Amino acid sequence: MTLPSTCFRSALALAVGLGTLSLAAPVAQASEELQVSGASQPSFPTALALPPPPVRIFAITAERRALLNTIRYAEGTWADGDDIGYRIMFGGGLMPSLERHPDRVVRTARYASAAAGAYQFMPFTWNMVSRSLGIAAFGPQVQDQGAIYLIQRRGALALADQGVFSPLLAAKLAPEWASFPTLAGRSFYGQPVKRFHDLKRFYDDNLSRLRDQQSLVTAKVETKPACAPAGSLRCQLEALEKLGPRSRSQNPG
Numbered sequence: 001m002t003l004p005s006t007c008f009r010s011a012l013a014l015a016v017g018l019g020t021l022s023l024a025a026p027v028a029q030a031s032e033e034l035q036v037s038g039a040s041q042p043s044f045p046t047a048l049a050l051p052p053p054p055v056r057i058f059a060i061t062a063e064r065r066a067l068l069n070t071i072r073y074a075e076g077t078w079a080d081g082d083d084i085g086y087r088i089m090f091g092g093g094l095m096p097s098l099e100r101h102p103d104r105v106v107r108t109a110r111y112a113s114a115a116a117g118a119y120q121f122m123p124f125t126w127n128m129v130s131r132s133l134g135i136a137a138f139g140p141q142v143q144d145q146g147a148i149y150l151i152q153r154r155g156a157l158a159l160a161d162q163g164v165f166s167p168l169l170a171a172k173l174a175p176e177w178a179s180f181p182t183l184a185g186r187s188f189y190g191q192p193v194k195r196f197h198d199l200k201r202f203y204d205d206n207l208s209r210l211r212d213q214q215s216l217v218t219a220k221v222e223t224k225p226a227c228a229p230a231g232s233l234r235c236q237l238e239a240l241e242k243l244g245p246r247s248r249s250q251n252p253g
Contacts, residue, residue: 056133057233058148060240062214063163066207068119068147070165073202074179074194077118086140090115098138101126111191119147120177141237150176165203170196 058064072078072085076092079085087094090113091106103123105114114123117138121129129146130136151157156172167183174180174188180199187193227235 056135056145056149057236057240058145058152060144060148061161062207062210063161064148064151065210066163066203067151067160067165067169068144069206070199070203071147071173071177071180072118074199075118075120075177076179077120083140086118086138086143088116088118090120098140101138117143119143119150121146125150141240144240163207165200167196170199 060068069078069081077085077088079088084094087098089095089102089104089106090111091108093106095102095116101121101123102116103114104116105112113120115121117126118140121143126138126146129149133145133149135142135145148157151160151173154172154176156169159166159169159172167181170180171183174182178187178189178191179194180188181193181196182188185193185196227238229235
């Protein structure tokens with residue numbers, strides 16, 4: 001017969017139902033008590049805001065400074081080593097301030113460009129450099145750092161540190177600076193280019209002067225109190241100035 005079986009199943013279902021109610025009641029009651037007491041629900045910690053990346057600083061040795069000066073000479077911004085070269089825009093005009101890249105297209109009879117500064121940074125190039133290094137503004141020290149970053153990015157920094165201006169070094173930088181010759185002696189972009197011999201003569205003369213100056217600085221006994229805090233950006237930039245002043249040697253040709 002199916003009746004006992006049916007009764008048994010009904011009794012079991014009733015027992016399970018009652019058990020479920022007995023278990024759920026304390027939970028519901030606790031929930032109500034929590035709401036009445038005004039206790040807040042547990043919260044999970046939100047993601048913490050990460051600090052900006054630290055400013056990256058390259059050392060300025062005599063060898064690196066000589067190459068930077070040679071780039072300025074090739075790009076027409078050398079200005080006998082004066083800082084006014086850091087304000088020169090394409091076409092020879094001067095930007096009104098060094099607070100930021102001017103990002104302004106200048107047209108001449110043959111070309112149009114928004115290049116600016118001692119190393120003739122294009123706006124999109126400078127945006128990439130400033131983000132990569134975590135730097136702002138457009139002052140001389142900042143432009144120097146940006147140029148060294150581009151030298152490193154072209155895989156030429158190790159060559160630059162050897163203190164020899166070679167055809168290979170010039171060719172590695174030709175895609176970055178149109179005034180530098182490729183191994184074939186031409187501009188990478190078909191623009192006016194400096195002869196390798198002229199660049200090498202400028203570089204060698206500049207490096208010799210810088211090394212002499214550096215020797216004098218090293219031998220001099222410092223009486224000025226040490227900059228503090230030593231890890232600050234200001235102290236690091238002051239230290240860079242001591243390593244390699246911007247030479248004011250005369251234009252060789």
